[in-house]
Amino acid sequence: MPVAKRRTNLERSSTTRAGLLASAREAFVTRGYADTSTPDLAEAAGVTRGALYHHFADKQALFRAVIEAEAAAVAAEIEAAPSSGSPIAALVAGGEAYLQAMAAPGRTRLLLIDAPSVLGGEEVDAIDGRNGVRTLREGLQAAAEAGALRPVPIEQTAQLLGAAYDRAALALAGGGDRTDWLAALRGMIEGLALPR
Known part of the structure; x- marks a missing residue:
């Protein structure tokens, strides 16, 4: 036995x-x-x-761990996005993957509404900097190194694009038109590309 x-x-x-x-x-x-x-x-x-x-240690520490796990899950989905084609196309695909990841039930509320009020903006920015914004930063850096990106400051551009994607995720959670938001975000990314 x-x-x-x-x-x-x-x-x-x-x-x-x-x-x-x-x-x-x-x-x-x-x-x-x-x-x-x-x-x-x-x-x-x-x-x-x-x-x-x-x-x-307390409820806030448990909440922080939940937020860390959610942010890491979002980054993993972005990194798993198919990235064939140009570095600009990879940035667009990563952005679409972000919005898809944020469609998980409750994720937008946790990461974009509750987390800043519970943990504070600075801590949430740090968590995002290790996860979603990190993927943007890496994508922008890859595009710059490939000569596909206009000369822009990488960190600030990543922060601004991250804010735009967060705004789109909130709009989509509220019933916004996915096609229109994707078109607007694609236009922003493609506007950073050097003319061919």
Whole structure:
């Protein structure tokens, strides 16, 4: 008779942490940060409050971890976007992938509405700088190195384009016309290209 393998403390801890993150994401999307208590979060994850506090210092730390995971998921979807063609076409494809990633239920609210009010703009900018804006920065740098980009400051252009894509994501979450927003964003990106 086979013996069941016992899980290690690290495996149990990872499972508990993952369960807390998934439950917290759902609660923050459904009720919002302010209306979600730590007892709610512990109950939803099926753990004690002590277990919650073992993994996260407080509700804000758990929220920050959810935001970090969401931002990383968005960056991963951008990086997975097919990028055949020119560096400018790759930037356009990455932008479309961003908007697709932001269409995940609750993601726009978490990243663009709740996160700035809970964590503050500076911290949210830092998280975005390691994720979505980083992908823009890298795409712009690749386009510049390929000689496809007008001479623009890379960091500031990445920040401005990131803000434009965030605005589009908010508009789309509110029912805006995807085709029109994509056309406007494509025009912005293509306007940065050097004439051929």
